[in-house]
Amino acid sequence: MRLLLVRHGQTPTNVDYLLDTGVPGPGLTDLGRRQAAALPQALAGEDIAALYASTLVRTQLTAAPLAAARGLEVLVRDGLREVSAGDMEMLPGLSEAGERYMRTVFAWADGDTDLRMPGGETGTEFLARYDAVVAEAAASGAGTVAMVSHGAAIRAWAAARAHNVDVPFAAAHRLENTGVVVLEGTPADGWKALTWAGATVVPAGEGGPTGRALDGTA
Incomplete structure (x- = not known):
């Protein structure tokens, strides 16, 4: 299966760099709406057979133009929502709270899945809910599936599940609004990331310095 993980369009709390992960969450800015409107053309070369979005408003609004252009139903699944910020909800992302949030997310991807986000979920819980939606899509038999999700969730899941x-x-490569990670594989055989925001993915171990892991959340 070809899997396209798409980050939602820009929101007001993205502009303000807030850890905004609650449901239903905000809508899109004017720029976010333009980003969503550009998705059908950006993904014109993809033969998308199924389209999913999280339970947050921003992903469903982002998916809507693509759904209309392809004649697809948007399948809303809670498993694709953003990693809950728990006790750090609505705190500034460019702060110690934001650093702790991303350290926790990447610790999960590195195997420490028992670690709990303060006041939130564990890595085991996050990966289980995300895996369940991916497994559902794979079981459908669709050749190419697009899932509109969230920055930290996409980066964490890809780092945990893609062998390369x-x-x-993942920490060094932020995912801008409506950025896309393209993977290929199956839940049984594993996943390989083909491109990350349009760039070819380098092999594991060659990712370079971690950079500013705050970017691309929520």
Whole structure:
């Protein structure tokens, strides 16, 4: 299966760099709406057979133009929502709270899945809910599936499940609004990331320095 993980369009709390992960969450900014409107053309070369979005409003609004262009139903699944910020909800992302949030997310991807986000979920819980939606899509038999999700969730899941994405790579490569990670594989055989925001993914171990892991959340 070809899997396209798409980050939602820009929101007001993205502009303000807030850890905004609650449901239903905000809508899109004017720029976010333009980003969503550009998705059908950006993904014109993809033969998308199924389209999913999280339970947050921003992903469903982002998916809507693509759904209309392809004649697809948007399948809303809670498993694709953003990693809950728990006790750090609505705190500034460019702060110690934001650093702790991303350290926790990448610790999960590195195997410490028992670690709990303060006041939130564990890595085991996050990966189980995300895996369940991916497994559902794979079981449908669709050749190419697009899932509109969230920055930290996409980066964490890709780093945990794609054999050629390591934590340093995922931490160093932010995902802009409506950025896309393209993977290929199956839940049984595993996943390989093909491109990350349009760039070819380097092999695991060659991701370079971690950079500013705050970017690309929520």
